[in-house]
Amino acid sequence: MANTSIRGGLKESPHMRELRYTVHLLRQSPLVVVGILLTTAVFVVALTAPWIAPYGAEQRIWGERIQPPGPAHWLGTDESGGDVFSRLVWGSRLDLSIALTVVGVACLVGASVGGVAGFLGGRVDEVVMRITDIFLAFPALILAMTIAAALGRNLTNLTIALAIVWWPGYSRIIRGQVLTEREKPYVEAARAVGAPTRRILLRHVLPNSIYPLLVNATLDLGGVILTAAGLSFIGFGAGAGVAEWGRMISDGRNYLFQAPWMATFPGLAILITALSLNLVGDGLRDVLDPRLRR
Amino acid sequence: MRARDYIIRRLFLLIPVLIGISLVTFTLSHMIGDPIAAYLTEGSIEKISPERIQMIIKAHGLDQPIYLQYAYYISDILRGDWGISRADANRPVTESIARYLPATFELTIVAVLLTLAMGIPLGIVSATRKDRLPDHAARIFSLTGVSIPVFWFALMLQFTFFYTLKVLRLPSLPLSGRVDQTLAAATGFHSITGFYVLDSLLQGNMAVFVDAILHLILPSFALAYISVALIARMMRSSMLEVLKQDYITLARSKGLTERVVIYRHALKNALIPTVTIAGLAFGGLLAGAVLTESVFNWPGMGRWSTGAILTDDIAAIMGFTLVIAVVYVLANLIVDVLYAFLDPRIRLG
Numbered sequence: 240m241a242n243t244s245i246r247g248g249l250k251e252s253p254h255m256r257e258l259r260y261t262v263h264l265l266r267q268s269p270l271v272v273v274g275i276l277l278t279t280a281v282f283v284v285a286l287t288a289p290w291i292a293p294y295g296a297e298q299r300i301w302g303e304r305i306q307p308p309g310p311a312h313w314l315g316t317d318e319s320g321g322d323v324f325s326r327l328v329w330g331s332r333l334d335l336s337i338a339l340t341v342v343g344v345a346c347l348v349g350a351s352v353g354g355v356a357g358f359l360g361g362r363v364d365e366v367v368m369r370i371t372d373i374f375l376a377f378p379a380l381i382l383a384m385t386i387a388a389a390l391g392r393n394l395t396n397l398t399i400a401l402a403i404v405w406w407p408g409y410s411r412i413i414r415g416q417v418l419t420e421r422e423k424p425y426v427e428a429a430r431a432v433g434a435p436t437r438r439i440l441l442r443h444v445l446p447n448s449i450y451p452l453l454v455n456a457t458l459d460l461g462g463v464i465l466t467a468a469g470l471s472f473i474g475f476g477a478g479a480g481v482a483e484w485g486r487m488i489s490d491g492r493n494y495l496f497q498a499p500w501m502a503t504f505p506g507l508a509i510l511i512t513a514l515s516l517n518l519v520g521d522g523l524r525d526v527l528d529p530r531l532r533r
Numbered sequence: 534m535r536a537r538d539y540i541i542r543r544l545f546l547l548i549p550v551l552i553g554i555s556l557v558t559f560t561l562s563h564m565i566g567d568p569i570a571a572y573l574t575e576g577s578i579e580k581i582s583p584e585r586i587q588m589i590i591k592a593h594g595l596d597q598p599i600y601l602q603y604a605y606y607i608s609d610i611l612r613g614d615w616g617i618s619r620a621d622a623n624r625p626v627t628e629s630i631a632r633y634l635p636a637t638f639e640l641t642i643v644a645v646l647l648t649l650a651m652g653i654p655l656g657i658v659s660a661t662r663k664d665r666l667p668d669h670a671a672r673i674f675s676l677t678g679v680s681i682p683v684f685w686f687a688l689m690l691q692f693t694f695f696y697t698l699k700v701l702r703l704p705s706l707p708l709s710g711r712v713d714q715t716l717a718a719a720t721g722f723h724s725i726t727g728f729y730v731l732d733s734l735l736q737g738n739m740a741v742f743v744d745a746i747l748h749l750i751l752p753s754f755a756l757a758y759i760s761v762a763l764i765a766r767m768m769r770s771s772m773l774e775v776l777k778q779d780y781i782t783l784a785r786s787k788g789l790t791e792r793v794v795i796y797r798h799a800l801k802n803a804l805i806p807t808v809t810i811a812g813l814a815f816g817g818l819l820a821g822a823v824l825t826e827s828v829f830n831w832p833g834m835g836r837w838s839t840g841a842i843l844t845d846d847i848a849a850i851m852g853f854t855l856v857i858a859v860v861y862v863l864a865n866l867i868v869d870v871l872y873a874f875l876d877p878r879i880r881l882g
Binding site: 269270369370372373376377378379380381382384385386388389390461465468469472473474475485488492495496499502503505506509510513514516517518521 | 553558561676677683686843850853862
């Protein structure tokens with residue numbers, strides 16, 4: 240019948256209907272809307288950095304060191320004559336790309352490992368869960384710090400260390416989802432018609448487990464930015480002079496009383512970015528939680 | 534399953550996790566550099582005689598196959614030989630831990646108390662005025678705490694409550710450290726337990742007691758703010774849960790005022806899961822302490838470990854990671870066990 244055909248376009252697919260309802264609910268919460276706008280703004284700044292920033296990321300203007308905020312330098316200059324505003328704009332690229340890489344890799348690895356463990360169950364599941372137990376036995380920052388120390392202190396290694404620390408959380412989430420989903424009739428039906436395990440996992444179970452992953456990824460983007468900046472602050476990751484927000488705060492710390500703008504603005508940038516991501520993640524969590532939504 | 538059996542089962546499950554933690558620290562210690570460095574009292578490896586190196590290699594099995602090296606490592610740990618911390622004046626690592634752990638614990642315990650003091654009222658306000666302005670305001674306040682870089686917040690607190698107040702010639706809070714050293718020396722203060730607040734009370738030294746509290750305010754507040762959201766969220770949801778119960782409806786139908794219903798009847802039951810989850814906050818705060826201690830020059834585990842990592846002090850890094858992981862795992866275990874006691878569904882399920 241034409242009117243029940245999803246492909247025919249006459250009736251909306253359940254997925255689309257769900258998505259539209261979710262967007263509708265999200266728009267009801269002013270905090271989430273603010274979060275989405277701010278997050279978009281931060282990403283736009285990062286993407287258009289070459290057009291927005293008046294100076295280069297590591298450009299030094301000699302003779303204009305430690306200038307307070309003013310018309311020439313909106314957010315002042317640092318101890319080596321770098322324009323704080325420009326460095327913040329360029330820094331957004333670095334900090335966001337670290338966060339996106341870490342969360343992306345962690346999602347991919349965690350979801351694959353957790354999905355397989357949950358679906359196969361038995362010994363595979365047991366082994367994978369014990370491995371994640373070990374990783375989760377360390378506070379994230381401390382494990383990342385130690386791994387970064389072992390790999391060598393630079394930004395690439397910091398990113399690798401953070402990805403190693405973050406994947407077990409995702410594998411836990413997906414495993415939990417898969418355990419619930421795999422018992423549902425639609426999976427049984429797929430199995431009954433002879434669909435192979437891989438197809439059931441990728442086409443049926445995973446799309447139905449994606450929402451909790453999405454919520455966590457959004458919240459974790461903020462968490463990774465904070466942790467990466469924290470590690471840069473105590474001397475891991477970004478080297479001297481690199482336009483990375485945590486490093487800028489660390490450099491500004493020595494001039495805290497003399498030139499407070501050097502540390503203040505990068506901190507505000509981190510706060511605004513993490514807060515907007517948390518507002519979105521928090522809103523998503525409420526909206527996607529079936530117990531709260533209806 | 535009875536509560537006792539549940540606890541025993543959880544304790545047994547702890548063993549593989551502890552073995553896993555030791556495997557991670559063992560592996561990382563081999564990646565950081567030459568494991569011999571962990572046992573050198575002489576500083577750098579170039580300075581010492583080949584005989585001495587041979588002795589260390591023999592004593593710790595460093596010429597053995599890797600699985601035997603791990604066995605030696607575990608036996609060293611169990612015997613209390615955790616190596617030498619070069620970053621800490623060549624002290625044995627166990628001695629450094631005994632020196633720095635109380636400082637970190639003092640800071641974290643005060644921070645947990647502050648977190649509860651802020652989070653519980655926020656949660657109550659959010660729950661009783663759900664989806665109204667106070668609820669939104671409380672949510673923004675606690676989400677800001679999750680989103681704020683703790684080290685930056687610490688710097689801003691120093692700028693405001695030390696520098697600005699000083700410039701304005703107002704009484705200001707101390708910039709860093711645990712106690713004013715001159716004051717401590719003048720009043721003959723000495724540490725017994727490593728907890729300065731407790732020690733000064735035991736010695737009846739009120740001047741140092743007040744000074745130690747003043748030194749705690751900024752770092753513990755910086756640290757507490759990052760965990761407020763966890764407590765406030767838990768308090769909000771458990772309060773909402775409790776307010777739906779029959780006995781609350783009964784209390785209301787008896788004509789009790791809303792105040793009495795909330796503070797006398799609902800609060801006690803809603804508090805239980807919230808206080809329990811503070812154990813989780815404790816674990817998170819231990820990590821936050823690393824950054825906070827570095828800003829406030831607080832002589833604790835965090836400052837020691839960052840110093841150790843920047844100087845490739847292998848023994849200290851491993852000792853620190855091991856201790857923090859064990860404390861973290863134990864804190865989580867206590868939370869789980871308490872929860873199981875409170876909620877039979879967990880141990881029966």
